[in-house]
Amino acid sequence: MTSNQDHLPTGQPDDGAPRGKVIVSVDAMGSDQGPSVVVAGCARSARSDSDLGFLLHGDSAVLEPLVARQPALTGRCTIVHADETVTMDDKPSHVMRHGKKTSMWSTIGALKSGQAHAAVSCGNTGALMAVSMIQLRRMEGVNRPAIACLWPARGKHGFNTMLDVGADIKAEAEDLLAYAIMGVTYFRNGFGEERPRVGLLNVGTEEHKGRAEIKEAHELIADHAEIGRYEFVGFVEGSDIPSDRVDVIVTDGFTGNIALKTGEGTAKLVADFLRESLKSSALALLGAMLAKGALGKLTARIDPRRVNGGVFLGLNGTVVKSHGSADATGVAAAIGLAAKLAQSGYHGRMAERLVIAAQAVQNAADASAQNGDRS
Amino acid sequence: MTSNQDHLPTGQPDDGAPRGKVIVSVDAMGSDQGPSVVVAGCARSARSDSDLGFLLHGDSAVLEPLVARQPALTGRCTIVHADETVTMDDKPSHVMRHGKKTSMWSTIGALKSGQAHAAVSCGNTGALMAVSMIQLRRMEGVNRPAIACLWPARGKHGFNTMLDVGADIKAEAEDLLAYAIMGVTYFRNGFGEERPRVGLLNVGTEEHKGRAEIKEAHELIADHAEIGRYEFVGFVEGSDIPSDRVDVIVTDGFTGNIALKTGEGTAKLVADFLRESLKSSALALLGAMLAKGALGKLTARIDPRRVNGGVFLGLNGTVVKSHGSADATGVAAAIGLAAKLAQSGYHGRMAERLVIAAQAVQNAADASAQNGDRS
Structure with a gap:
């Protein structure tokens, strides 16, 4: 962890939540500043926490060279190709119906299937909530x-x-x-x-x-x-x-x-x-x-x-929404928060x-x- | 005007609004800090604008010695006695029904009767709006x-x-x-x-x-x-x-x-x-x-x-609500705003x-x- 994450919630695992290796499912395509910032954020997180692994969702032709330039991600990052990207203008209802090929859908899908322990996206908040609700479902009583x-x-x-x-x-x-x-x-x-x-x-x-x-x-x-x-x-x-x-x-x-x-x-x-x-x-x-x-x-x-990272509460899975304009430090903070939450058993x-x-x-x-x- | 009021809306009288002497009706009893702050605010306004006169509403036994201590107010301030005071806990509906003896009611009443050109109170916002609505009535179309x-x-x-x-x-x-x-x-x-x-x-x-x-x-x-x-x-x-x-x-x-x-x-x-x-x-x-x-x-x-002073818009009269915690400078700013608005013909x-x-x-x-x- 970098020092500026010290204040983030610290996990107190007590109910069998995953210890050790934590896989974070990351939507590489949602940032205002493009995927390079997201990849740099993953690399920063990887350097500060050796327990992290990544599933990176998006256009593999774009992501492969970006990941290759980050030694910290070697052997710790799997690229999951997605053809489409959710834009900031997409209506959540549209993404819910027609968004199955987007990197956002794939990011949450990996959480649903158990391949990842937490998910992070910088993309369209409304769409991310809609996609998370439809795949992860609400917790009982919510x-x-x-x-x-x-x-x-x-x-x-x-x-x-x-x-x-x-x-x-x-x-x-x-x-x-x-x-x-x-x-x-x-x-x-x-x-x-x-x-x-x-x-x-x-x-x-x-x-x-x-x-x-x-x-x-x-x-x-x-x-x-x-x-x-x-x-x-x-x-x-x-x-x-x-x-x-x-x-x-x-x-x-x-x-x-x-x-x-x-x-x-x-x-x-x-x-x-x-x-x-x-x-x-x-x-x-x-x-x-x-x-x-x-x-x-x-x-x-x-x-x-x-304090980058809005946490989605009330779903069967840990999803963190990063600011669309976050830089690598901000993305790393959101990933750090997601990982800690996944480990904490809250x-x-x-x-x-x-x-x-x-x-x-x-x-x-x-x-x-x-x-x-x-x- | 003191220099820190220069940014306040400046009047552009063009439709026969009062020029020259402006009488501001002031509720002396609503401030968190007591009437002395309100009287000091009036004195400050009086020193910076020689066209201002005041109707000061509240307990005359309390107000008379306070006003006497402010040379700037000599001959420019009339005390209007009111037996009761609206507190911060009073419900607006209660004040509307039973508040006719309060300094707040009297303050707005002077505006309604044409004795004053604008009104200022530091008191309970909800009650002030209710008292203003019932006495001044809403403008057509509002x-x-x-x-x-x-x-x-x-x-x-x-x-x-x-x-x-x-x-x-x-x-x-x-x-x-x-x-x-x-x-x-x-x-x-x-x-x-x-x-x-x-x-x-x-x-x-x-x-x-x-x-x-x-x-x-x-x-x-x-x-x-x-x-x-x-x-x-x-x-x-x-x-x-x-x-x-x-x-x-x-x-x-x-x-x-x-x-x-x-x-x-x-x-x-x-x-x-x-x-x-x-x-x-x-x-x-x-x-x-x-x-x-x-x-x-x-x-x-x-x-x-x-920028002390919330202006009530949509009523047949100019009412300015000052912060309850305003000091003399803040009260003077609210009075200055009320006076300018009254002169502006807006x-x-x-x-x-x-x-x-x-x-x-x-x-x-x-x-x-x-x-x-x-x-």
Whole structure:
């Protein structure tokens, strides 16, 4: 592992998940910057973790020379030819119906068939979720899978996690409960936090505020805190996302996606303004040179490449979506995250808890229906 | 005006709006930090703009000594006693029914009766909107009023505007069109931009993405671009909010509020990380001292106090909501914004355009119903 991956969730294998050799199925064709960046990312991962092997999906005529130029990949990378590529403009529904020859389909197929332990793609998020859902299927108790991201935060772990950040544009109360369960398992597994703090994203922290499904979710998530082994801090606002109030932020995929991208855009804006300010005078420039180490630390701390990788939760398999614009460092971070998750065995624990939660919701609904009958 | 208000919308009075003396109706009781901050903000405004006069609403026993300590307010500030105060926990519906004795109600009442030209409150946003709606009424063609904020951005004006950031938790397609019209008038008036660029906030820029009402709004806003004298850039993402792609960002109040607070929270996080980094070594500290001027400029550029004030659009009256946690500088910025808006005459132009837009939507609906009958 390179040092900038140290913060990523560390596996605590305990239920027979694969140890030793981990095979990551990688879609070579989805990156904005072309397959060479993805191959370079694989090579970087290979150099830092000798247990990794790769299945690389895409146009073999393009990939073979790229792989041949990376000594780190010798004997550790199998190219799986795919004729077609999913583009950013392809509709997920189209890819679901006509995408069987794409590198993305093949990437997830290798996970489904057990040839690989985890999958990574830089491609079209909607299509990747659709292809993953149709091949891997949802876990029991999950109606809507979610994408979880890590977010730089003030807390002791340096990060918190937010979900859903873009798998679906809406979420019902039951989905939001499932997101809480999945997010808690992911965060506990990743950071060793026994009782992660869960917050539900809303426009205010008062209980009477917000949309109906969010108020209903507030009740469901509060009721489930004891069984789910988390602390429910109630509603949180946008300003709380990077705070030390909360470890797991639960929201629908529309809101989460907007919040994620707004946060990224704002961080970049401030960093750019800082750079401009420091170039505005000779004195400032000299100051910046002296503070170079410190400013570099800041840049690393908010560098989106460090936390590259949206994890798909709620599917029967570990899929990590890398940023389309990720460079080799970013792709390597996503691969590292996928490998760690595959080794960690979080999947079995999550499945168990989701079934319990779904059962609890069902029981509550039955009880309320019975009460309704009686009254 | 103090120099840090130079960027605020500048009035271009052209339709008989009040010139000369501007009376601002100020709710003295809503601030998190108590009335002294509000009174200090009024005094600051009074010092920088000799045309301003104040109606200050709240507990006169508290306010009288505070005002007496501010020479700038002598002869320019009338205290209007109110027995009660709206708290942050009060439900808007409760305040609407039982809030007639509050300083907030009195503040808006002075605007309704014509005693003041604009109103400012630091209090409970939901209650302020409810009290404003019930007293001032909505403009013709407006179903849902909106709150517009200014956002630091890369464009030549240094800001763009986003609405709704919290008036209502939902918005239909027609509301989003009205937001576009209101935002365009506000931005054009404020920054002298003839054809502001409008973007509709969504989870992707592809036309097939997003919720149904947003896709419908895309069509309405696109169709209305010529009449409304704006350029429609289509869907924008969270990362585009501070960009140079767009001047007016249209979204529902739930999403807008989360985006606004996420942006504020992220900017604060980065600034805090920067401060920590610069204290991490003696060399960095020396560098920071040399770059002090430049870093000060950065701080000013992203200082939320500079753009303090959410403007309520779509009501028959100019109401500005200041941050509850604003200090005297922030309160003064909100008062300055309210005064400029009151003088600018943007209200008449906005009313005209909203009626035209509502008529166009109605005509389109009629035409589509007729076509439906024929087919």
